[in-house]
Amino acid sequence: MSATATRTDVPAYDRPAGAAITAAFARDFGTRWEAAWNSHDTDQVLALLHPDIRWNDTVFWPEVIHGHADMRKYIEKIWAVMPDVHFREVQFFTAVEDGRALYLFEQTAAAPPASGLDTTATTYGCDIFLGFRDGLLADYMAQYEIAEMMRQFGMLPPRKGRIGGAYLLSLASPK
Template structure:
């Protein structure tokens, strides 16, 4: 173990607190200051690809502020694995969506910030997971589920037809709609 590797619970608690404060500040520089220059940033819910490097994350962060101008994050629970130098912040996010959607509508959903690795006291590998479908329903960008679960709901948005990227399955492999 290198001395610069944070592996204790106190570091992870401090980092999580600073992390949420940086995001709630809506100051890109505060967020970037917590990242290692060679960060690997995985948020393929919002972004199309894995992002490599702190400066590349800048565009991502700026797009978050543009898409959700008043988004705020509250910690629900911090889970730590100090022996591995990892942590998960379960958060609640609230705010309004992009200006092109109904400005009177708001979202209130949950998600996780997953800190997978730290280098020299800075976050060097990150994974985001959150409920964008529910967020978009609350903002009026997606229709109600109408009792559909899982993939059945997503397929209903396509008119019930699989996309070219997803191979069609035989009737015996399909799960029933619920």
């Protein structure tokens, strides 16, 4: 592997930073990012992603995704599970010299149609843009709280004062 090749066998945050970007590019990308996701149009989202995208959202998906074909499956599943999901930018952070940015968001969605529940949840998270290539997002990592969203939907029991991992471990305990 050459010194300039991107390693895909290590976590994105441990890899060297991407090529520098401009503040104007980053800001414009963040605006287009939100519009694409709120359009619920898979092709609009894919148009922002490099064909060799490395997509790490193991909160929702079982493995890191590589490439447009698998991204299409992921995006379509998002629309199926949360057909009305809406994102709102809370803050946009950049590290232009490192080619990185972070889109802090609030997301609101109704419970998945298959749940039969008539409730919504509002949670926060961030889309971490770890690298761009040819003006497209090439390396991504998601961070958000899915357990809190499920709790707001009524799919998980109340925390009852449990802290940290104790709450999640209590969900695995036999009743």
